[in-house]
Amino acid sequence: MSVQTQTVTDNSLRWIVSDAIVMTKRNLLKYVRVPSLLVFSTIQPIMFVLLFAFVFGGAIEIPGINYLDFLMPGIFIQTSLFGSQNTGVGLADDMNKGMIDRFRSLPMSRSAVLAGRTISDSIRNLFVVLLMSLVGYIIGFRFAGSFFESAGALLLVALFGSAFSWISATIGLAVKDVEVAQTAGFLWVFPLTFASSAFVPVETMPSWLRTFAELNPVTVAIDTVRALVLDQPVGNGIWKLLAWIGAILLVFVPLAVSRYRKAV
Amino acid sequence: MAIIEVSDITKSYGDVHALTGVTMSIEEGTVYGLLGPNGAGKTTAVRVLTTLLQPDSGTATVAGYDVVKQANELRSVIGLAGQYAAVDENLTGYENLQMVGKLYRLGSSVSKRRATELIEQFDLVEAADRPVRTYSGGMRRRLDLGAALVAKPQVLFLDEPTTGLDPRSRLGLWAFIEQLVAEGTTLLLTTQYLEEADRLADLIGVIDGGTVIAEGTSDELKAQMGGDVVEVRIGSEDNLDTATTILASIGTEEPRIQRDDRRIQVPVDGPGRVAEAVRALDAAGVKIEDLALRRPTLDDVFLTLTGHGAEEVSADDPPAKRGRRPERTAR
Numbered sequence: 001m002s003v004q005t006q007t008v009t010d011n012s013l014r015w016i017v018s019d020a021i022v023m024t025k026r027n028l029l030k031y032v033r034v035p036s037l038l039v040f041s042t043i044q045p046i047m048f049v050l051l052f053a054f055v056f057g058g059a060i061e062i063p064g065i066n067y068l069d070f071l072m073p074g075i076f077i078q079t080s081l082f083g084s085q086n087t088g089v090g091l092a093d094d095m096n097k098g099m100i101d102r103f104r105s106l107p108m109s110r111s112a113v114l115a116g117r118t119i120s121d122s123i124r125n126l127f128v129v130l131l132m133s134l135v136g137y138i139i140g141f142r143f144a145g146s147f148f149e150s151a152g153a154l155l156l157v158a159l160f161g162s163a164f165s166w167i168s169a170t171i172g173l174a175v176k177d178v179e180v181a182q183t184a185g186f187l188w189v190f191p192l193t194f195a196s197s198a199f200v201p202v203e204t205m206p207s208w209l210r211t212f213a214e215l216n217p218v219t220v221a222i223d224t225v226r227a228l229v230l231d232q233p234v235g236n237g238i239w240k241l242l243a244w245i246g247a248i249l250l251v252f253v254p255l256a257v258s259r260y261r262k263a264v
Numbered sequence: 265m266a267i268i269e270v271s272d273i274t275k276s277y278g279d280v281h282a283l284t285g286v287t288m289s290i291e292e293g294t295v296y297g298l299l300g301p302n303g304a305g306k307t308t309a310v311r312v313l314t315t316l317l318q319p320d321s322g323t324a325t326v327a328g329y330d331v332v333k334q335a336n337e338l339r340s341v342i343g344l345a346g347q348y349a350a351v352d353e354n355l356t357g358y359e360n361l362q363m364v365g366k367l368y369r370l371g372s373s374v375s376k377r378r379a380t381e382l383i384e385q386f387d388l389v390e391a392a393d394r395p396v397r398t399y400s401g402g403m404r405r406r407l408d409l410g411a412a413l414v415a416k417p418q419v420l421f422l423d424e425p426t427t428g429l430d431p432r433s434r435l436g437l438w439a440f441i442e443q444l445v446a447e448g449t450t451l452l453l454t455t456q457y458l459e460e461a462d463r464l465a466d467l468i469g470v471i472d473g474g475t476v477i478a479e480g481t482s483d484e485l486k487a488q489m490g491g492d493v494v495e496v497r498i499g500s501e502d503n504l505d506t507a508t509t510i511l512a513s514i515g516t517e518e519p520r521i522q523r524d525d526r527r528i529q530v531p532v533d534g535p536g537r538v539a540e541a542v543r544a545l546d547a548a549g550v551k552i553e554d555l556a557l558r559r560p561t562l563d564d565v566f567l568t569l570t571g572h573g574a575e576e577v578s579a580d581d582p583p584a585k586r587g588r589r590p591e592r593t594a595r
Binding site: 099 | 311314315316336337339340342344346347348349350352353354355359363364366367368369395411
């Protein structure tokens with residue numbers, strides 16, 4: 001052990017990106033090694049599609065639109081949001097297994113562990129959403145917009161999920177326990193998803209709830225994605241949505257990174 | 265030259281004072297064993313020296329780098345294997361090592377080469393392409409140790425490397441650690457096993473209540489216990505007084521007698537006194553049933569220094585261990 005191997009300690013963008021790629025690969029390999037993880041994470045959204053399309057759908061009347069076409073964009077965002085909660089769970093798991101200690105003892109970039117986690121979770125979300133589109137297609141759902149509108153819609157779905165991944169990361173690093181992270185994630189995402197335009201038009205809600213639902217970023221995301229998918233006018237929806245994504249990232253990226261630095 | 269310099273480091277979590285003032289100096293190329301019970305502050309000390317925790321006060325340098333101000337430079341010259349084998353269950357052994365190499369920024373080809381070398385060194389060739397999930401506890405620890413060595417660190421930190429391992433795996437891991445030490449790696453090792461510190465460490469620091477309460481070689485610490493003891497068990501109670509008189513003339517202190525057991529213990533100034541005792545007792549016609557030279561163990565040292573045994577669990581574990589799961593040792 002006489003000659004020390006050359007290591008690099010600078011944290012220029014090049015190394016942050018390279019570290020984040022290593023971490024992303026590591027996280028995605030999990031799904032290759034344990035494919036059942038991916039299978040099970042698609043079952044819940046499929047059940048939601050079937051539940052709303054066939055059980056509740058008959059009782060929900062939305063003028064001028066097939067309920068399945070109304071529903072699917074909501075399901076896309078819901079899938080992405082619920083999926084984003086894996087970020088905190090994964091980080092809590094890494095903490096408990098000592099992986100975070102190992103990473104923090106390496107000369108790697110501090111933010112790469114978190115970036116790798118949120119990127120891999122977003123890729124996974126995109127995959128599940130594509131699978132949901134396929135399931136929707138089988139029971140009669142169709143993208144009405146152009147290829148670019150459809151691809152843009154799915155991209156926005158993934159971006160929105162990745163912003164929420166950073167919130168989940170902050171929570172996961174704070175609670176430090178896999179099960180608590182799981183419950184905590186579900187607790188705030190669930191009302192946010194249901195008090196939105198995901199399953200019913202917000203106009204049908206009582207006024208206090210409607211006010212909340214209209215301010216809810218989840219509604220902003222769903223309305224925008226829905227307009228793109230159904231080939232309806234989007235208005236300034238895309239910009240409002242991008243502003244929300246930017247604001248969430250602006251607040252939660254530094255919060256999560258500072259939590260990570262102090263993680264014990 | 266000292267490669268690790270620690271000066272009066274303290275660290276508290278609220279009311280729990282994990283480190284109350286640790287001072288150590290560790291020479292390059294030596295093995296320092298930090299010995300103490302659970303909750304003594306061993307893990308906290310390692311976490312400060314590996315930049316995972318910032319100390320409340322005091323200074324520490326490793327390989328010339330300050331643990332707070334030059335944390336990133338420091339990280340590039342150390343290797344850490346913590347209390348729980350920190351390897352990714354879903355990656356293969358080879359992939360784990362390669363990933364760590366890339367995160368040390370060794371580059372792709374060097375990372376691959378080091379992974380291959382370490383897989384061979386730690387006897388994991390047959391398991392190299394299997395997910396770590398299928399590894400035994402001992403194999404995980406070996407892989408974890410390998411991961412700590414990927415960048416050929418100047419200083420290696422091993423936090424309780426064999427805790428939770430079965431005796432055979434422990435012996436195996438010791439052999440690997442001894443091999444590293446022979447190659448000249450500076451090693452800071454924490455352990456609650458006296459036998460482990462005795463076998464591996466050049467210098468032992470006994471830590472209790474967040475501070476180093478004694479330091480020395482294994483022999484020096486044992487010498488504090490007053491050296492060797494000759495213990496004799498005789499055949500008949502009638503000879504007890506005769507035997508006691510004889511042993512008193514050989515020993516350095518008054519013999520201790522356990523009458524019901526016909527057992528006499530006497531401290532002596534060296535192992536050579538054993539033969540002398542046998543000859544004198546034999547000449548006096550005392551029948552010897554059992555005779556042994558008992559050397560003090562580090563257990564005795566610990567008990568004397570701290571007033572409690574080494575493997576006793578003290579009440580307040582440091583919060584650093586909060587939420588940790590015990591290691592899985594599935595085969």
